[in-house]
Amino acid sequence: MSNLTLWTRRDPFAEFDALVRNAFPAAARQGYNLLLAGHTHGGQVTVEILEQSINPARFFTPFVYGAYRTGAATAYVTRGIGTIGVPARIGAPPEISLLRLRKA
Numbered sequence: 001m002s003n004l005t006l007w008t009r010r011d012p013f014a015e016f017d018a019l020v021r022n023a024f025p026a027a028a029r030q031g032y033n034l035l036l037a038g039h040t041h042g043g044q045v046t047v048e049i050l051e052q053s054i055n056p057a058r059f060f061t062p063f064v065y066g067a068y069r070t071g072a073a074t075a076y077v078t079r080g081i082g083t084i085g086v087p088a089r090i091g092a093p094p095e096i097s098l099l100r101l102r103k104a
Contacts, residue, residue: 024063028073035075036099037063044083046091055092065092 024035043057043064057064068075081094 024068024073024075025070027075028070033073034101035073036078037075038078038080043092044089048091065095 023037027035043055046053046055048054055064062068063075063077065077065079068077076097076099078097079092079095081096083089
């Protein structure tokens, strides 16, 4: 069963366990306004060449870290504080995000 099949209920708040690269576009199409996500480690390695940021995680998802918008929907992806495989981060510092949500 796909994680996206869980999105048939219209609760004001919903929590999903899904890959951001799949979840954000689908959630936006279904009218969800906010998606908070993490666990990409910010790509764990980011190199800047000729003022361009190169991050291997971009081969797997366009949503590596930061804020993204599509229509009325916003997604925020935190880099988190962990690593996977080699316990090192290069050019992708760990982060703990503090977000202030305000009533629209």
